[in-house]
Amino acid sequence: MCIELLGVIIEDNLKWNNHVDFICKKASSRSYFLKVLKRNSVSATDMLHFYKITIIPVLEYACPAWHNSLNIEQSYRIESI
Numbered sequence: 001m002c003i004e005l006l007g008v009i010i011e012d013n014l015k016w017n018n019h020v021d022f023i024c025k026k027a028s029s030r031s032y033f034l035k036v037l038k039r040n041s042v043s044a045t046d047m048l049h050f051y052k053i054t055i056i057p058v059l060e061y062a063c064p065a066w067h068n069s070l071n072i073e074q075s076y077r078i079e080s081i
Contacts, residue, residue, distance in 0.1 A: 008062045016066050020074045027058045027081045055081070
């Protein structure tokens with residue numbers, strides 16, 4: 001069983017698989033827009049600004065609550081985005 005509390009998915013066994021899946025999917029869908037911006041010749045500065053505003057907050061939201069409990073694979077999945 002799991003519950004979403006303030007945007008963080010908490011499982012009853014205190015594993016973070018569902019939460020990591022959720023934020024990776026959300027961040028990946030937003031990163032699609034970086035490709036669209038690149039195709040439309042948007043400057044690298046503007047694309048970096050877009051990344052900092054829309055993708056990093058998804059990946060780092062409430063991370064003090066869950067980041068220390070991640071295994072290496074989960075941490076790598078988040079960092080790879």
